Amino acid sequence: MNEVLLAARNITKRFGGLSAVSDVSLDLWQGAIHAVIGPNGAGKSTLTHLLSGDLAPTTGTVTLAGQDVTGWRPERISRAGLGRSYQKTNIFLPFTVWENVRLAAQSRHQRAARWLSRAGAFADTNERAARALELAALQHRRDAVAGTMSHGEQRQLEIAMSLATAPRVLLLDEPLAGMGTSEAERMVELLLRLKAEHAMMLVEHDMDAVFALADRLTVMLNGQVIASGEPAQVRADPTVQTAYLGEEH
Numbered sequence: 001m002n003e004v005l006l007a008a009r010n011i012t013k014r015f016g017g018l019s020a021v022s023d024v025s026l027d028l029w030q031g032a033i034h035a036v037i038g039p040n041g042a043g044k045s046t047l048t049h050l051l052s053g054d055l056a057p058t059t060g061t062v063t064l065a066g067q068d069v070t071g072w073r074p075e076r077i078s079r080a081g082l083g084r085s086y087q088k089t090n091i092f093l094p095f096t097v098w099e100n101v102r103l104a105a106q107s108r109h110q111r112a113a114r115w116l117s118r119a120g121a122f123a124d125t126n127e128r129a130a131r132a133l134e135l136a137a138l139q140h141r142r143d144a145v146a147g148t149m150s151h152g153e154q155r156q157l158e159i160a161m162s163l164a165t166a167p168r169v170l171l172l173d174e175p176l177a178g179m180g181t182s183e184a185e186r187m188v189e190l191l192l193r194l195k196a197e198h199a200m201m202l203v204e205h206d207m208d209a210v211f212a213l214a215d216r217l218t219v220m221l222n223g224q225v226i227a228s229g230e231p232a233q234v235r236a237d238p239t240v241q242t243a244y245l246g247e248e249h
């Protein structure tokens with residue numbers, strides 16, 4: 001049965017006098033994509049940082065697979081099952097696809113490797129890296145140098161790198177940014193394939209992709225949630241129309 005894998009409760013992040021995220025609650029369900037949209041400065045990236053541990057909330061809690069992870073460091077949250085991709089590409093350009101994914105897989109097991117036999121840890125890391133390449137449909141590009149690949153393939157590699165830590169929850173920050181139509185279509189297909197095994201949060205400006213992918217939709221404005229629910233319902237909400245979607249549709 002599907003379950004809530006990540007739950008944010010009343011999280012607020014203040015920077016001095018500004019509440020970048022204000023009293024936001026959100027559930028991410030296994031097998032579902034939860035899109036978060038809103039105009040520039042609405043607080044979407046800050047929200048992502050709060051869930052991944054890159055920022056600690058001023059108030060509120062974050063629970064991952066039933067465990068309170070509020071205030072944990074990002075590496076610890078990653079080991080507990082959360083993977084994220086960043087808006088700015090995070091890959092090592094001179095390295096091959098395999099080397100990048102393997103490095104990402106290793107990061108999960110820095111601590112475990114002390115207890116496992118070296119050979120055991122090695123096999124486990126390779127296995128997770130190979131599985132991530134397969135999931136991201138990049139096996140055929142295994143030996144390609146990352147810096148020589150297209151923008152779309154580099155974003156695909158980023159997803160493979162977040163999959164290499166074997167996460168249950170995936171936070172994706174604008175995975176379609178800068179993509180052409182066919183690259184965007186491939187990314188949408190990839191995200192749909194990943195959905196069954198993960199709980200996913202998608203921050204994205206491409207509304208066609210959002211409505212193609214989202215099972216749940218949250219709209220943010222000035223740090224607050226102004227609507228959340230079924231995408232069709234949210235789209236029809238007059239507040240949302242005025243605040244955001246009206247600008248684009």
Ligand SMILES: Nc1ncnc2c1ncn2[C@@H]1O[C@H](COP(=O)(O)OP(=O)(O)OP(=O)(O)O)[C@@H](O)[C@H]1O
Pocket residue numbers: 015018019020038039040041042043044045046047
């Ligand atoms: N480290 C920080 N210090 C001070 N203010 C910040 C910081 N990070 C973000 N902010 C402010 O918080 C608000 C929300 O920013 P955030 O980047 O989360 O918005 P966003 O919805 O992700 O925007 P975009 O779509 O442009 O990425 C903005 O007013 C921003 O200037």
